[in-house]
Amino acid sequence: MKDRLRIALVGNPNTGKSTIFNALTGLNQKVGNFPGVTVDKKIGFSKLANNTTLEVVDLPGTYSLYPKSVDETIVFEVLSDKNNPSHPDLVLIVADATNLKRNLLLYTQIADLGLPIIIALNMMDLAAKSNMDIDVDGLAKRLNVPVVPIAARKTQGIEELKKAIQYHSNQPFQTPTIDIEIIAPDLIKSISEELNIDNPYVALQIAHQYQNLRYLTKAQISQIETFEKQYDFHSQKSQAAETIARYNFINDVLLDTVKYNSVALEENISNKIDHYLTHKIWGFVIFIAILFAIFQSIFAWSEYPMFLIENVFVWLAEVGHRYLPEGVLTNLLIDGVLAGLSGVMVFIPQIALLFAFISILEDTGYMSRVTFMMDRLMRKVGLNGKSVVPMIGGLACAVPSIMSTRTIENWKERIITIMVTPLVSCSARLPIYTLLISLVVPKIYVLGFINLQGLALMSLYVMSIIAAILVAWVMKGIIKSKAKGYFIMELPVYRMPRWNNVGITMFESVRTFVTQAGKVIIAVSIVLWVLASYGPSNRFEKIDEKYNSPSLLKKYSSVEIVRLKASEKLENSYAGVLGKSIEPSIKPLGFDWKIGIALITSFAAREVFVGTMATLYSVDGDATKMESVREKMAGAKNTQTGLPVFTVASAFSLMMFYAFAMQCMSTMAVVYRETKNIKWPLIQFAYMLVLAYVASFIVYQLLK
Amino acid sequence: MKLSQLKIGAIGIIKEFTDLEMSVKLMEMGCLPGETIKVERVAPFGDPIAISVSGYQLSLRKLEASTIELI
Numbered sequence: 001m002k003d004r005l006r007i008a009l010v011g012n013p014n015t016g017k018s019t020i021f022n023a024l025t026g027l028n029q030k031v032g033n034f035p036g037v038t039v040d041k042k043i044g045f046s047k048l049a050n051n052t053t054l055e056v057v058d059l060p061g062t063y064s065l066y067p068k069s070v071d072e073t074i075v076f077e078v079l080s081d082k083n084n085p086s087h088p089d090l091v092l093i094v095a096d097a098t099n100l101k102r103n104l105l106l107y108t109q110i111a112d113l114g115l116p117i118i119i120a121l122n123m124m125d126l127a128a129k130s131n132m133d134i135d136v137d138g139l140a141k142r143l144n145v146p147v148v149p150i151a152a153r154k155t156q157g158i159e160e161l162k163k164a165i166q167y168h169s170n171q172p173f174q175t176p177t178i179d180i181e182i183i184a185p186d187l188i189k190s191i192s193e194e195l196n197i198d199n200p201y202v203a204l205q206i207a208h209q210y211q212n213l214r215y216l217t218k219a220q221i222s223q224i225e226t227f228e229k230q231y232d233f234h235s236q237k238s239q240a241a242e243t244i245a246r247y248n249f250i251n252d253v254l255l256d257t258v259k260y261n262s263v264a265l266e267e268n269i270s271n272k273i274d275h276y277l278t279h280k281i282w283g284f285v286i287f288i289a290i291l292f293a294i295f296q297s298i299f300a301w302s303e304y305p306m307f308l309i310e311n312v313f314v315w316l317a318e319v320g321h322r323y324l325p326e327g328v329l330t331n332l333l334i335d336g337v338l339a340g341l342s343g344v345m346v347f348i349p350q351i352a353l354l355f356a357f358i359s360i361l362e363d364t365g366y367m368s369r370v371t372f373m374m375d376r377l378m379r380k381v382g383l384n385g386k387s388v389v390p391m392i393g394g395l396a397c398a399v400p401s402i403m404s405t406r407t408i409e410n411w412k413e414r415i416i417t418i419m420v421t422p423l424v425s426c427s428a429r430l431p432i433y434t435l436l437i438s439l440v441v442p443k444i445y446v447l448g449f450i451n452l453q454g455l456a457l458m459s460l461y462v463m464s465i466i467a468a469i470l471v472a473w474v475m476k477g478i479i480k481s482k483a484k485g486y487f488i489m490e491l492p493v494y495r496m497p498r499w500n501n502v503g504i505t506m507f508e509s510v511r512t513f514v515t516q517a518g519k520v521i522i523a524v525s526i527v528l529w530v531l532a533s534y535g536p537s538n539r540f541e542k543i544d545e546k547y548n549s550p551s552l553l554k555k556y557s558s559v560e561i562v563r564l565k566a567s568e569k570l571e572n573s574y575a576g577v578l579g580k581s582i583e584p585s586i587k588p589l590g591f592d593w594k595i596g597i598a599l600i601t602s603f604a605a606r607e608v609f610v611g612t613m614a615t616l617y618s619v620d621g622d623a624t625k626m627e628s629v630r631e632k633m634a635g636a637k638n639t640q641t642g643l644p645v646f647t648v649a650s651a652f653s654l655m656m657f658y659a660f661a662m663q664c665m666s667t668m669a670v671v672y673r674e675t676k677n678i679k680w681p682l683i684q685f686a687y688m689l690v691l692a693y694v695a696s697f698i699v700y701q702l703l704k
Numbered sequence: 705m706k707l708s709q710l711k712i713g714a715i716g717i718i719k720e721f722t723d724l725e726m727s728v729k730l731m732e733m734g735c736l737p738g739e740t741i742k743v744e745r746v747a748p749f750g751d752p753i754a755i756s757v758s759g760y761q762l763s764l765r766k767l768e769a770s771t772i773e774l775i
Contacts (some may be wrong), residue, residue, distance in 0.1 A: 005725045009720075062735060063732050064732045066728075066732070068729070098759060098760075099734075099758070099759045099760045101734060101758050102733065102734035102758055102759075102760070105732060105734075230710065236724050236725055236728055237724065239728045240724065240727055240728050240731065243728065243731045243732060244731070244736070247731070247736055270761070271744065274744075275745075278745060278747065278748065278754075279748070280748040283748055284748065326733055339708070368763075372752060372754065373748055373749075373753070375747065375752050375765070376747060376748075376749035376750065376751045377749060385752070390715055445724070486729065486765075486768065487752050487763065487764060487765045487768065488729055488730065488733055488762065488763075488764045488768060489761075489762070489763050489764075490733070490760060490761070491754055491760075491761040491762065491763050492760075492761075493760075493761075524718055
């Protein structure tokens, strides 16, 4: 027995694959990428009773080995290529017992690839409830494969599953399902010889998918192309014939092993729920109410943890100043890095909550109903019902949302979704909005219960969604495509959310946020601090000289001198020079050079704005305390006019700019990876910048 | 008769498909000739529709449903 065993988890979507993954591996998992593509690769580890280390690779859920999205291509690639680093010793197929027929289609395909298999027959509890009699032993005998009945949500059968994995056979003993060779005899033979493959079904799948398989060489691809022309191979006809043959086999198997006694009960409950949740009027009322409740809870529940995090940073800064030796490095660490980090880390509670709510919406099956309700509307503006998911996710973060557009099969609908998702107000804009609104909008109640600050914030969110829809509608007219869009989608039965899955999603999203954003913030804070602390040629020395002059020393107290000197130094630093150089172009928007610096630094990531403000305004006092930053910004005066920098007009203009401008390197990187064309992120950057400038200009000129 | 013409609550049996590309996708999702289909509901704006087929619910657009011929 080997001391290490790799198994791949394969199954249809909504079969409880991830529940089984979590049950097998617990928190002992990590998320990476399959090399060369950005498909999430979830790996978990576990120990079997005989001390074998079990490595579980969770492959993307799919209905068939014929891929309908980028993610699904990975499944065949991993299973068919023995040199793939994720190639498993054993395949664990998760099948939904309540819907065996459709689930067994994928089983028959994988069985024919010739890998050792175990079937985990999930949702046995639901199958029993809906009066289905499944002869598990009969099924196992018929297919000649171990079949383990489980109920993953109730963690029933997990131990038996582990035992079955431990005692698995190293050889594929499964009964052959259909006659593969008959589908395309000559082509299969030629491809098998050309690529030195001994399995006819692998050869046939390659015949269908060769253009997307990354392990084939260019020469091999063109050779297969030649074969297909020679033998007049028609991919769709062959697929149709194969699928029909597979279902004949499955019907035969099920006829002897499954007895249906009456209609499924669970489905009836789902139907009743759907009667309200997808109702013409109630459906939308409920949807809006749910979104509203989510936002209310995000703000209410995150208040206290945010306060705690803020205080931890204040404490850290105090401790740092007290115990670290005074000097350049300490200043960099505390006023640069720590100040920058605190502006972002306070944000963890809100991000965790937003991701948790979105994962609950998906887990319960509600998200697919929203998709179902919205498809018609979304299609009108060039999107797909499935675009709703990335757009709602965009409220949290555009990066994972853009990756989730892979479920949209149609290229044009997908591109438009990718192009407009970053317009939806993401959580990185939230601290900017919160800070600026608290500066200029009074905390009063309209009609006795509507918080004016909250109202301002909500209108920014509503505006962002309207903007996304309008831009999509414009793009629908510009982008040309002939391919048809599809909307063939399973509506899973309603389920209770799996709380540990929600917990894991929260944990993962926070970890990604902290590591990704944290890196950028630290880098930007250091650069910014250097730029703000040093100036070109001898400007700083001249300032030192100026404030050493006896006339000034008489006029001001020493504390005032320090402050005046520091602010003049900032103005003459590299950052100040940079900010001043763009001042003419941002003046019509109501921004001064300090905001200019913030705009420049936050082009890599919006969340840097608050950190930059903290650094820029922390000439004296406590940089890490948000309260103090806000006070300083409120008191900030324009050095030339003497008027306040942050007025209603300039603050709203600034919010418009942050609402529309593409200030996120991570998003641009992910758009590039997803579209594989530098054109798209560049177009996106340009149109969003124009939109931001125009919107800010209009708002400032109107409110001024 | 086409699936897209079936009223809410009505039941039909799949006879054949009129579009090859669509038929492959539909069959993978369990819509096979001989299979019984029931229209469960229609989305608020009249499209797409939700059907029951081989023990689960599937949503599809009316245009896609019009490629399914019923007996």
